[in-house]
Amino acid sequence: MIFNSLSFAIFLPIVLLFYYLCGRRYQNWVLLIAGYTFYGVWDIRFLYLVSLSTVLDFCTGLMIANGRMTLAQRLAPTCHLLGFALFFLVPDWHAVVFQGAYLNNINIDWQQLLTPTSLGLNVLGLSGLGVAVANIAYPYVLKHMEEKTKRIFFLRCSLMGQLGMLGVFKYYNFFVAEAEGCLKSLGVDAPSMHLDIILPIGISFYTFQTLSYVCDVYWGKMQPVSRLRDFALFVSYFPPLVAGPIERASHLIPRILGERRINFENICQGAYLILLGLVKKMAIADGLAGSVFSVYNASGDVGWLDIVTATVAFAIQIYCDFSGYSDIACGVSLWFGIELLKNFDQPYFSLNPSEFWRRWHISLSSWLRDYLYIPLGGNRGSEIKVYRNLMLTMVLGGLWHGAAWNFLLWGGYQGAMLIIHRLFVGRKPAEFCGTLLMRLPRMMFFFVFICYGWLLFRATSFDQISSFTQILLSDFSNMSLHMKIPPFSSLLGIFILIFVEIFQFKRQNIHFYTYYPAVIHGGVYALLIFAFIMGLSNDSQQFIYFQF
Amino acid sequence: MTVSNSSISNSESDNIPTSMLTGQRVFVASLWALVWLILIDISLNIFFAMPKSPLIQPSKLQSFFDYGRSAEGKIRYMVGRDKESTSMVANAGWILENEVDDQPKMASSHDRVLIAAYGQSFTNQICEALKVVDPRFELRLKAGPAATVSHSYAYYKADAKNQQADVVVLGILASSLIYMTAPTTATINFEGAAPYTYPIYTLKEGHISEEDPIIHSIEELRTAFYDNPSLWQVYIKMLRSKSPTYNSWIFEKDIFDYSALARMIRRSIGQKHVHDVTARYWNANGFINTDGILDIANTLVADFAADVRAKGQIPYVLLIQDKGYKNHLALAFESQLKQLDIPYLSTHTIASNTNPRNFVSDGHFTPEVTMQIARAFHADVLNKIKKIK
Structure with missing residues (x-):
């Protein structure tokens, strides 16, 4: 079910x-x-x-x-x-x-x-x-x-x-x-x-x-x-x-x-989370699945633009698929008066790998931190030991996703990013305090590295990783786009999601809409319902994380 | 990877003051949501309405917001009071015994070969590519949009006396095979509903039995819409009783056709219907003989081949395995085709249908793949003709 x-x-x-x-x-x-x-x-x-x-x-x-x-x-x-x-x-x-x-x-x-x-x-x-x-x-x-x-x-x-x-x-x-x-x-x-x-x-x-x-x-x-x-x-x-x-x-x-608190507020917040999750999953992720498939599962020639667009599409797909599931789970659970752990906190707003792992799949990354990284020694000991701990934790984190070499490689890549980041900024990096606009260039720069990680994650074989990497780095001759165009529901859903995430980030609250007058509050509901109805027609795909 | 030893914080920070989500506030916001939704619906109906005339090609967005219209709603939109106000699609695919057209009836000279093909756009495209490969081939093409084998067979039967082709081709499209359970493709393919009809074939004691589709031409359909509504009701009644794939909510026109949002909801339900119906007749391993569709289809193919041979022509079956159908048509037909020595070509042997790059956005083969199939078809047909001539 x-x-x-x-x-x-x-x-x-x-x-x-x-x-x-x-x-x-x-x-x-x-x-x-x-x-x-x-x-x-x-x-x-x-x-x-x-x-x-x-x-x-x-x-x-x-x-x-x-x-x-x-x-x-x-x-x-x-x-x-x-x-x-x-x-x-x-x-x-x-x-x-x-x-x-x-x-x-x-x-x-x-x-x-x-x-x-x-x-x-x-x-x-x-x-x-x-x-x-x-x-x-x-x-x-x-x-x-x-x-x-x-x-x-x-x-x-x-x-x-x-x-x-x-x-x-x-x-x-x-x-x-x-x-x-x-x-x-x-x-x-x-x-x-x-x-x-x-x-x-x-x-x-x-x-x-x-x-x-x-x-x-x-x-x-x-x-x-x-x-x-x-x-x-x-x-x-x-x-x-x-x-x-x-x-x-x-x-x-x-x-x-213990006792549970089921009140009107819980029910409303739960309903919003369920709706948001359904939009993410059905309107965006399911719609993008075909586009990503048309590049990553094609046996014909693939060009630079195809790889870039399909990988960005996959970055959005996997985020919407997984965070959509988490949102629905949290929303449903709120209806039972049980609050679940927060699993995503706008990961693509991250500026560096350390921040990314505080925002992406939080329940796994904190689990790995508390039950693997810290028992291994955590930040204690020499820098070399810390790097070893980081790499081991992330490689095992990659392996958690599945028994395949590309997941191991993805874990290794994430570990390497964390180590390199630590090498550059030291033990206690300063938090960036600028506005969203000032964050944007750094966010975009780091997003490129996140996306390469998703290429490793989504690739169907080592040969594909090798050939795609080669094309990305050196072959700019084929700029034609063969990727299947995503359906309108996905494009509209992404557009709505960007706005929702920006306001959520600014307010630091997933229920940002409550700060606005009822006419805007209602507008947010209406837009999400509209995107959801559009998304109903997308081919239903299994949640990506079910396989893990 | 966070390196702090502190335990994870939950979403306390997301908790908002209870006063902000009071019943009254949510009620007012919900009313506003309703108002916004009504405004969105009205705007879509105004700005993305289908063109007044069905002869005008709608934009992609217009089509998108119209996919969920009932099949009947779409067909009524296509069919005007006269030929001039009726769309091309509405005129396509009708099986007429004495159709007047300018297609060749026989090869124009002894060094030419006439191919008469009965199928759908896939078959037409392959045959047209064949002519490019070898201009000595002439074509007589009879097709219906996404036509199923019943339609192609019935079209052949109706047209047989009109042509003396050298080779007679029956094009079977994998994704259309399940349409043979109804006298119209529109009961399943409601998003791209086409009004043309064809008989439902069944097997009675091993022999083909034919169920009349009631409406046989665009003129009769026009009559049913504008002059004799009871004819349309009889047609609907027949669909209800004879077609296991009929769903009145998807087919019959109702109030939901007037709302863009309701149309989108209908579209999603329609897609669920298509999935359910498809699953009755097909799964990842191949076609399933539910309602005897494979027995009927094989009997039609055998009868087609026997009839063509009796006229001294060469029968040829094109098994067109479109996106995702692997070798499933071959699994369904190959043993009989081999047993009866009927020449055939299965497209999966030429181009993989699991590779999305082999298809254009509307689901047809790319021109390159079509040309590859045509070349293989050409080589095989030439071989067969040499045997006889």
């Missing part, structure tokens, strides 16, 4: 209705069921992974902090995991076929739907075994392990489990393919170890989210969650579930456990 779909437009009001009708006591249940439904619609089997992630970190969190679990705390994850293993076991959704002139008839092959697969049986068996071993080993661990050893042991269990899952689903095939390629080039004919698996949507997001919980508990920054259903909601809270913002446990869990 994606935010810009009809199914979500039906799903959300139903969830909201139940949420508002239920008292505070049952609201978390509504959100939990909604989260599992939202995720399960893609492929119900992947709920098992969400469950595994939930159960693992719920238990390790309690064991790290308290060193023990109550019977109820052990029973709940046991039932949870086995229940979701059953979901994995049973349904084969290919057995459900929509037919009829308006796809209004549903044919269900019940036999196919309910016949267990061997993989499902294995998962159920292994889950049962794992749960049994954990419960049998529990008294031994309680009795024989020292407190300190226990804390480290369970931290390692969590890290190995979470990163192991991420590794298998996201990186295994990539590294195996590369290794096989290397062996083949050396003349060794190794048997294929490729696994026939698909990447579960949002695995990188919820894995990082739960890792933040375990680390914070280990470092004593927060108390563990004592009830599984609260922790399960932290993992499966649906607005940020599949494409962020990557919520911090210390930020989201208190909002899940």
Whole structure:
């Protein structure tokens, strides 16, 4: 289920209705069921992974902090995991076929739907075994392990489990393919170890989210969650579930456990964010996708102007696609009275790489800072060590985006930019205090470097990176433009977005329109609604960050 | 990468004083939003209205804001009271048994070759390029905008007695194949609605059965619009009952045609309809035989080839795989074409249809690609003719 779909437009009001009708006591249940439904619609089997992630970190969190679990705390994850293993076991959704002139008839092959697969049986068996071993080993661990050893042991269990899952689903095939390629080039004919698996949507997001919980508990920054259903909601809270913002446990869990403020202001701000997000996604990003595709996925001759325009278009596309998702997630969440982390803060207004990473995908960059860069040593130590830390953090940040060399290269490029920037301006760069107009030349200059990074990110192969770079630097002979012209909705949407971002920057407030009279306030709404309606006709594209 | 050790701030700074978003203020702002939207709608209808006459080419923006008009609304706009006030598109594609035109009926001399082609603009462009490749070829072209195989087959049947071509070409366009589920392309291709009609073919005990499209010519359509509205109602009724791809909200004229914003909403719903309908008959692996469309299409091709051969002519099938259709037409037709030894050419073997550079903005092949296809077609046709002559 994606935010810009009809199914979500039906799903959300139903969830909201139940949420508002239920008292505070049952609201978390509504959100939990909604989260599992939202995720399960893609492929119900992947709920098992969400469950595994939930159960693992719920238990390790309690064991790290308290060193023990109550019977109820052990029973709940046991039932949870086995229940979701059953979901994995049973349904084969290919057995459900929509037919009829308006796809209004549903044919269900019940036999196919309910016949267990061997993989499902294995998962159920292994889950049962794992749960049994954990419960049998529990008294031994309680009795024989020292407190300190226990804390480290369970931290390692969590890290190995979470990163192991991420590794298998996201990186295994990539590294195996590369290794096989290397062996083949050396003349060794190794048997294929490729696994026939698909990447579960949002695995990188919820894995990082739960890792933040375990680390914070280990470092004593927060108390563990004592009830599984609260922790399960932290993992499966649906607005940020599949494409962020990557919520911090210390930020989201208190909002899940505490009282919520749902008022008219929240609802209005949420509605604006949803509308803005939909315009960014549907009117701009989806419209630009075809134009970018026409250059980056073309096999014919590509000229300098094509590369430049397509790369700038991609810079806008990826910003609108991703920040659009974040805006919708934040807006929807506000309707539930839960404020999410800010994920974007007008990144293209940045003047340097350091500022860019304070404005772009903030929830990831701050995660990397707190859980990778600082533990690596951060700014402490010699300059060489700081550069190493920066490079390592950014390369791993690049790898987080996907198992491909161009993401690694992109991460390396970002690391190199940060290092070069640090070399030039030193440890504590002075903040630029000029007006927007005075910022503009520096913004434009730095935007060129951002765009080259996006070229590395979007390229389909190393050969393409090489040939595009060569053309950009030395071949100005072909200035013809073959790129598909973006639709009117995108052009209008970009025009509106530029104004919105300028006013937002000037006011330092995403809800800048509230400072103006109602006639202008209403005009902003009208323009966004108009752009949204225009954007409805663009070919719907999957959110780019779903693949990560 | 920020290097501060402080934790990330959330959007507290974005919180605004509650007094700024009071109910009254939002209500007034919403009313203003409504007023602005009405003004935008009226402005679009005034400044980007379609030209009064359908003979005048609209600008891109005029077309853009009109894409969402109902198919019926578009067709009514195209069809004037007389021929002079009717657009070219409205006149195109009608299948007339005794059509009067100046196209050749047979090759002008023994060293010339007449090609009679039944298809759509793609087929026409390839044949015209063929003539450039080899001027000895003469052309008799019968086509409809984005015509489907049913239309091409019916056109061939109607025109067969009028021509003694050496080679008879049936052009099958991948993106148009699903149009054979209705007697008009406008039930699916509503953005570029063309009024011409053709029979719906079905299979009854392995034999082709024909469903009459009720309206057969532009004159009959004009009558339906201006003199005999009940004829149009009968036509609509037939579409509702016979076409699984018909959607009244997209096809039938209503009040939404008068609002630019409503038209854009209709356009998006129409596109959803097109996606849903397309998904019934086609997916990333190829065409699906829903409603037996592949069986029917293959039967039409086989019947076409048999009929052409019976007249001593050479049948030829052009499988035109347009943007994104990979080799899907070949998958759908190749086995039968080989089995019946029907000469054919599939364009995916000449130019990749997954490369956007091979297409111009309206979806047709670039002139270079068209020429490449024509050269391959030329070589193959010459080979076939040598066998006979």
